[in-house]
Amino acid sequence: MKKIGVLTSGGDSPGMNAAIRSVVRTAIFKNLKVVGIKRGYQGLLEGDMNDMNLSSVGDIIHRGGTILGSARSKEFMTERGFQKALDVLKIFGVDGLVVIGGDGSFRGAEKLSQSGFPTIGIPGTIDNDLGYTDYTIGFDTAVNTVVNAIGNLRDTSSSHGRANIVEVMGRHCGDIALYSGLAGGAESIIIPEIDFNMDEICKKLISGRNRGKLHSIIIVAEGVGKPYEIADEINKRTDIETRVTIMGHLQRGGTPTAQDRVLASRLGARSVELLLEGKKGRVVGIKQNVIVDLDIDEALKIDKEIDKGMYELTKILSI
Numbered sequence: 258m259k260k261i262g263v264l265t266s267g268g269d270s271p272g273m274n275a276a277i278r279s280v281v282r283t284a285i286f287k288n289l290k291v292v293g294i295k296r297g298y299q300g301l302l303e304g305d306m307n308d309m310n311l312s313s314v315g316d317i318i319h320r321g322g323t324i325l326g327s328a329r330s331k332e333f334m335t336e337r338g339f340q341k342a343l344d345v346l347k348i349f350g351v352d353g354l355v356v357i358g359g360d361g362s363f364r365g366a367e368k369l370s371q372s373g374f375p376t377i378g379i380p381g382t383i384d385n386d387l388g389y390t391d392y393t394i395g396f397d398t399a400v401n402t403v404v405n406a407i408g409n410l411r412d413t414s415s416s417h418g419r420a421n422i423v424e425v426m427g428r429h430c431g432d433i434a435l436y437s438g439l440a441g442g443a444e445s446i447i448i449p450e451i452d453f454n455m456d457e458i459c460k461k462l463i464s465g466r467n468r469g470k471l472h473s474i475i476i477v478a479e480g481v482g483k484p485y486e487i488a489d490e491i492n493k494r495t496d497i498e499t500r501v502t503i504m505g506h507l508q509r510g511g512t513p514t515a516q517d518r519v520l521a522s523r524l525g526a527r528s529v530e531l532l533l534e535g536k537k538g539r540v541v542g543i544k545q546n547v548i549v550d551l552d553i554d555e556a557l558k559i560d561k562e563i564d565k566g567m568y569e570l571t572k573i574l575s576i
């Protein structure tokens with residue numbers, strides 16, 4: 258192996274730059290050449306790539322987003338697009354590829370490796386929705402962004418004696434809601450994995466108000482949706498004025514936390530080592546603070562489980 262490529266794909270996440278930096282610098286340290294591929298698989302099949310050196314990744318460890326850009330390429334999903342990508346890798350003399358992204362990006366990497374091209378996946382998504390790893394790059398930063406927003410909402414909610422519904426990202430996974438809800442002291446957390454009971458939520462709001470509580474925060478994961486309907490229902494049943502805040506893409510930006518930078522640096526370095534060890538079709542992750550790697554298909558078969566104990570704890574602590 259002489260030359261490797263690195264790309265970021267799917268929804269971006271804070272810490273992707275730290276992962277790119279780690280891949281590039283580890284590769285150079287190990288006497289490999291590296292190319293940075295722009296706009297994920299779309300840039301790959303268009304041959305949009307540049308040689309990277311030590312300075313190409315200077316001053317990016319603290320920056321959100323991805324210097325390589327990202328995309329969800331429909332063309333790559335077609336047989337023609339896929340063949341084009343394989344041809345481009347050959348033409349540019351790339352022998353291995355590191356893909357930073359979520360499950361969709363990993364499926365592309367798996368397909369490349371099945372056709373004989375070595376790929377390694379690094380989990381970069383704020384959702385933390387991959388079952389094989391305890392954390393994905395960007396999750397911690399997103400949770401911190403939500404926790405800071407909850408702090409602001411508490412101020413204004415207390416002034417007006419209101420309840421606030423906060424919708425956070427996570428298409429199928431309630432982890433951002435669960436962690437930010439626990440860290441932000443939310444009254445209730447509504448996530449796709451666990452049915453919720455509106456009477457229970459309203460009862461908590463009423464008893465809180467009756468003991469002089471001036472603010473209430475209810476976190477709703479995007480996968481559940483309907484924040485405005487939930488707010489109307491609360492308003493109707495409790496008479497507590499309720500406002501809605503959609504966190505949206507605010508969660509996807511910002512300077513990555515130290516935890517995300519450390520994770521990205523460790524995973525980036527390991528992915529280069531794996532390519533040098535001749536591995537392909539693997540993903541890297543972290544389990545109990547140990548860096549692990551698994552076959553992509555095996556990793557994607559592991560269901561993501563919500564931490565029910567943590568969910569119960571949020572209920573106890575918000576009585």
Ligand code: F6P
Nearest residue numbers: 268359382383384426427428479
């Ligand atoms: O997968 C990450 C994610 O941020 C989801 O939480 C969200 O549903 C989606 O991406 C939004 O995608 P886009 O940026 O394409 O609107």
